[in-house]
Amino acid sequence: MSFKVPFIKKVVQSGTTLTSPMRQSLPSRIISCRMASSKTTMTVRDALNSAMAEELDRDDDVFIIGEEVAQYNGAYKVTKGLLDRFGERRVVDTPITEYGFTGLAVGAALKGLKPIVEFMSFNFSMQAMDHIVNSAAKTHYMSGGTQKCQITFRGTNGSAVGVAAQHSQDYSAWYGSIPGLKVLVPYSAEDARGLLKAAIRDPNPVVFLENELLYGESFEVSEEALSPDFTLPYKAKVEREGKDVSIVTYTRNVQFSLEAAEILEKEHGISAEVINLRSIRPLDVEAIIKTVKKTNHLVTVESTFPSFGVGSEIVAQVMESDAFDYLDAPVKRVTGADVPTPYAKELEDFAFPDAPTIVRAVKDILSVE
Amino acid sequence: MLLSATRNSHKVAIPSTVRLMSTINMRRSMATATSNGTSSSTKATPSEDNISGDDVVTINLPKESFEGYMVEPPSLSYKTTKGELLQMYKDMVIIRRMEMACDALYKAKKIRGFCHLSVGQEAIAVGIENAITKMDSVITSYRCHGFTYMRGAPVKSVLAELMGRRAGVSHGKGGSMHLYTSGFYGGNGIVGGQVPLGTGLAFAHQYKNEDACSFTLYGDGASNQGQVFESFNMAKLWNLPVVFCCENNRYGMGTAASRSSATTEYYKRGQYIPGIKVNGMDVLSIYQASKFAKDWCVSGKGPLLLEYETYRYGGHSMSDPGTTYRTREEIQNMRSKNDPIAGLKMHLIDLGIATEAEVKAYDKSARKHVDEQVELADACAPPEAKLSILFEDVYVKGSETPTLRGRISEDTWDFQKGGFANRD
Numbered sequence: 020m021s022f023k024v025p026f027i028k029k030v031v032q033s034g035t036t037l038t039s040p041m042r043q044s045l046p047s048r049i050i051s052c053r054m055a056s057s058k059t060t061m062t063v064r065d066a067l068n069s070a071m072a073e074e075l076d077r078d079d080d081v082f083i084i085g086e087e088v089a090q091y092n093g094a095y096k097v098t099k100g101l102l103d104r105f106g107e108r109r110v111v112d113t114p115i116t117e118y119g120f121t122g123l124a125v126g127a128a129l130k131g132l133k134p135i136v137e138f139m140s141f142n143f144s145m146q147a148m149d150h151i152v153n154s155a156a157k158t159h160y161m162s163g164g165t166q167k168c169q170i171t172f173r174g175t176n177g178s179a180v181g182v183a184a185q186h187s188q189d190y191s192a193w194y195g196s197i198p199g200l201k202v203l204v205p206y207s208a209e210d211a212r213g214l215l216k217a218a219i220r221d222p223n224p225v226v227f228l229e230n231e232l233l234y235g236e237s238f239e240v241s242e243e244a245l246s247p248d249f250t251l252p253y254k255a256k257v258e259r260e261g262k263d264v265s266i267v268t269y270t271r272n273v274q275f276s277l278e279a280a281e282i283l284e285k286e287h288g289i290s291a292e293v294i295n296l297r298s299i300r301p302l303d304v305e306a307i308i309k310t311v312k313k314t315n316h317l318v319t320v321e322s323t324f325p326s327f328g329v330g331s332e333i334v335a336q337v338m339e340s341d342a343f344d345y346l347d348a349p350v351k352r353v354t355g356a357d358v359p360t361p362y363a364k365e366l367e368d369f370a371f372p373d374a375p376t377i378v379r380a381v382k383d384i385l386s387v388e
Numbered sequence: 389m390l391l392s393a394t395r396n397s398h399k400v401a402i403p404s405t406v407r408l409m410s411t412i413n414m415r416r417s418m419a420t421a422t423s424n425g426t427s428s429s430t431k432a433t434p435s436e437d438n439i440s441g442d443d444v445v446t447i448n449l450p451k452e453s454f455e456g457y458m459v460e461p462p463s464l465s466y467k468t469t470k471g472e473l474l475q476m477y478k479d480m481v482i483i484r485r486m487e488m489a490c491d492a493l494y495k496a497k498k499i500r501g502f503c504h505l506s507v508g509q510e511a512i513a514v515g516i517e518n519a520i521t522k523m524d525s526v527i528t529s530y531r532c533h534g535f536t537y538m539r540g541a542p543v544k545s546v547l548a549e550l551m552g553r554r555a556g557v558s559h560g561k562g563g564s565m566h567l568y569t570s571g572f573y574g575g576n577g578i579v580g581g582q583v584p585l586g587t588g589l590a591f592a593h594q595y596k597n598e599d600a601c602s603f604t605l606y607g608d609g610a611s612n613q614g615q616v617f618e619s620f621n622m623a624k625l626w627n628l629p630v631v632f633c634c635e636n637n638r639y640g641m642g643t644a645a646s647r648s649s650a651t652t653e654y655y656k657r658g659q660y661i662p663g664i665k666v667n668g669m670d671v672l673s674i675y676q677a678s679k680f681a682k683d684w685c686v687s688g689k690g691p692l693l694l695e696y697e698t699y700r701y702g703g704h705s706m707s708d709p710g711t712t713y714r715t716r717e718e719i720q721n722m723r724s725k726n727d728p729i730a731g732l733k734m735h736l737i738d739l740g741i742a743t744e745a746e747v748k749a750y751d752k753s754a755r756k757h758v759d760e761q762v763e764l765a766d767a768c769a770p771p772e773a774k775l776s777i778l779f780e781d782v783y784v785k786g787s788e789t790p791t792l793r794g795r796i797s798e799d800t801w802d803f804q805k806g807g808f809a810n811r812d
Contacts, residue, residue: 082595108595114625119584119618126588129573130525132595153578154585161566163559164781166573198782198792222784253789301789339797 064234066208070215085137121147128170138174155224156199176228184359195299202299208238213251253298255306261292265310268320269296279377311342325354441471453673459662462680483534485758511728515674525589527573528605530565539572547765555768580613590630601629601685609640629685641704655695668696
């Protein structure tokens with residue numbers, strides 16, 4: 020059986036100070052996240068692939084199920100090579116029946132297996148939502164703790180490019196509200212590896228929201244992150260330290276927020292702190308409070324529809340905490356627009372956050388022209 | 389089990405010919421039975437010997453018991469033991485008494501919310517359980533009390549759950565629709581939801597290479613759900629060991645089957661999956677069909693569909709009188725002519741397994757047992773009215789999110805602290 024090793028590029032740079040200059044959105048750019056004497060980079064796709072391979076290797080009860088995950092090697096190639104390595108029993112192609120195969124996977128989890136369910140897009144998970152919420156999330160509680168359900172639901176969430184209204188919705192707020200679920204939102208390759216491995220090992224049902232446009236992005240990963248036992252706690256990460264304003268965000272919006280932070284520094288001398296939430300449920304309220312107390316200004320960024328979203332929740336949490344007293348301005352939200360996603364680029368560009376919009380939001384609360 | 393059978397003194401008095409229907413007043417033709425394996429055409433030798441539970445009995449079912457679709461129905465003749473027949477009788481009586489107790493407790497407001505009783509349908513839970521082992525899985529809908537008991541939960545634990553007590557099978561967190569026990573996966577509130585789940589149980593049996601199957605039950609009302617057909621497809625495609633069991637009690641809540649289903653031949657709905665229609669008011673037929681189905685699945689032949697034609701005397705739930713969409717005559721007719729318990733009772737007496745007096749004694753003993761269990765259950769405490777218990781079990785112990793919020797932020801619970809997050 021051949022096994023394709025995920026593409027890892029070793030870049031050795033010793034003693035160099037790493038800065039993060041402004042970058043264009045190219046498919047395989049490298050974003051520096053930390054200083055290290057020897058750097059390995061990995062795409063998010065390979066991070067997810069290697070994470071799943073290791074977890075399948077480690078525990079026979081783990082298996083992957085979804086559309087095109089096996090012979091097609093994954094609609095987005097995230098499961099590439101896994102059928103070859105692990106065989107049909109562990110990597111299962113399904114018919115196009117989300118409702119049925121999600122229920123089937125949950126049933127298998129009730130009996131003690133540990134499925135990884137791939138949704139080609141979380142837009143299709145709406146058909147299966149009854150099983151995610153009513154059969155998976157609530158069962159441990161309804162059974163008084165006697166019936167466990169260890170399962171991971173993963174797939175692309177949110178916008179891609181030009182895929183229009185039925186394929187662009189972001190479900191983080193909907194799933195984030197369900198007690199019994201955990202909801203994770205990785206950004207970098209290290210996030211993807213650590214959080215996915217943690218999710219698969221988590222005895223609870225976990226919704227793991229990826230982003231299609233991040234799959235091809237390369238990130239540096241630490242040595243530690245390459246270990247087969249590497250997992251991450253469900254806590255926020257400070258991607259960029261700052262002192263004037265906190266930008267709290269997740270998934271691809273971390274990239275736009277970092278770009279915005281660069282612009283703010285270069286053009287306005289504003290030092291922005293960027294927090295990568297990594298987890299929607301549990302929400303790292305402690306990290307949010309800490310950063311607000313530090314900078315006294317908060318902007319949230321998400322791709323969900325504006326009403327009843329993650330930003331709304333963050334604002335409410337801040338209002339109800341002692342961080343409220345530290346605010347020098349109201350919290351500002353940057354969200355998706357209140358429209359079904361249009362197709363034409365000129366309009367789609369208005370539908371989701373980008374760096375200039377985040378810059379506008381920051382300037383507004385800092386009263387900068 | 390709990391009821392003792394006093395068998396020492398009765399005699400064998402076996403008729404060698406089929407008992408005439410007119411003397412029995414049963415709507416369907418009854419099963420004939422002979423003892424000690426002799427055929428029905430020969431006279432059986434009357435014996436004064438004591439009958440032991442191991443005594444083999446040959447059951448001959450009437451030919452209306454089964455109808456096959458793409459499969460030869462199981463044999464109408466099979467062997468079982470007198471002990472097993474007695475056990476099935478006792479099981480059905482306990483379930484009947486337990487369900488009647490639920491009715492009373494609900495009216496006394498000790499059971500709240502939804503309560504779906506299976507009075508009249510007892511034969512299905514009993515027939516299936518006696519045909520399978522603890523290795524097999526069972527999953528059904530919200531009409532689940534009888535199944536929970538048959539899978540091993542004591543009556544007390546079932547009733548305690550219905551009354552929201554801590555000693556209930558789900559520790560008071562689930563209620564009538566969310567009963568679980570070993571090998572029993574509920575108790576499911578969403579109509580049809582249990583069908584893909586049950587298919588997944590079969591997937592797991594296959595994955596783990598177990599000689600076991602999953603009995604996945606659903607009603608005539610659920611049979612039209614899309615997810616049921618999605619399950620059929622995957623089960624057949626992957627040769628999963630699942631027995632899909634349609635408990636056709638003719639009504640999906642208030643809607644007669646003919647008003648909901650373009651075809652009411654539910655055993656054929658599997659299209660490419662063989663099916664058998666079974667008389668669901670006769671535990672002996674159910675037992676044989678279920679055994680056949682289990683053997684079918686476990687021998688690697690893939691899924692099978694069973695339709696149990698049954699009837700519930702009560703309404704859909706305690707909120708439904710059950711008389712606005714069907715006639716009282718229909719209900720009364722089923723009760724008097726097709727009752728599963730009365731049917732098996734007749735066989736027990738005819739086979740000489742028990743006398744009328746002994747059967748009455750079992751009935752009384754069952755009633756007493758259930759009454760005792762009701763009292764024990766009622767004496768159980770509810771969960772303490774504490775927020776720590778409210779928040780327990782949302783996640784697996786030790787893997788909770790750091791906090792969970794109550795109705796206001798002051799009631800946010802911190803799991804690491806084991807106390808409130810925002811209070812001092």
